[in-house]
Amino acid sequence: MAKIAPLAPDETEQAIDLWDEANLLQPWNDPRADIAAALACPSSTILAARDGGRIVGTAMIGYDGHRGWFYYLAVARSHRGTGLGRAIVTAAEQWLVGQGASTIRLMIRAENEQVAGFYRALGYEQGNLIVMGKRFGQG
Template sequence: MSISIRTFAVADTEAVLALWLDAFPEYRDASRPHRDPRLSIANKLGTQPELFFVAVRDEDGEGSAVIGTVMAGYDGHRGWLYSLAVAHDARRLGIGTRLVRHAEQALASMGCPKLNLQVLSSKPDVLAFYDALGFRADAVVSLGKRLDMPESETNA
């Protein structure tokens, strides 16, 4: 099996949506409209699209299939990782690690000195994965606030 990592292309949209709907059950929760995967893709394409990566498996003469994703961002102060996902049948093969390392290299090449990410406390397996990659809990409290968007922007 040959795996490559490349920048997301618009043609990957449906495959990424299917992967995310499987990997992130919260995307199916209608009470969380801020978890709209199509909007996540559109927003990322508008902001540092070069930091949206997909892992692709070449399928012996049958084309290729998206089996993983990671999005990264850099604001000039800190880097962030988002939406790391690997297809269930491709887990435990090092693909998630390769995606994280790929994003780390891209951020480092931009001069990024530190990388942050957030994991739901209810996901100990995900916390263990990042721990194995050298991530440690910072002595901080993560705060968040949803910003109301004008009606014209929410229907775009």
């Protein structure tokens, strides 16, 4: 099984390549700024799985003092269906619970709804929620 540990700053470009392959990049998000901010903040991190030094999975996670949140969960196409996504989510859950989180939330873009099946397989339930947001610059 691939080793899962925090992303190192010099692995930034590999993580972005993975997110590109996984279709997670959005024109309004700056992934380099997202990575730098997540690694700089003590209550957030990016867990990464490596296979022979290559980044093959990631999850950006953060604890906001109330809940834990997941972002940028991705597994390389070459490694999907092998249990790596489950292993990354399990490691992310352990990290967030260690920070003090008692619930975890994540948002799924409507056009990516099929990933809900993955989360259901891991015990996640769909909430009866309307997600709203307001933008202040990029991010």
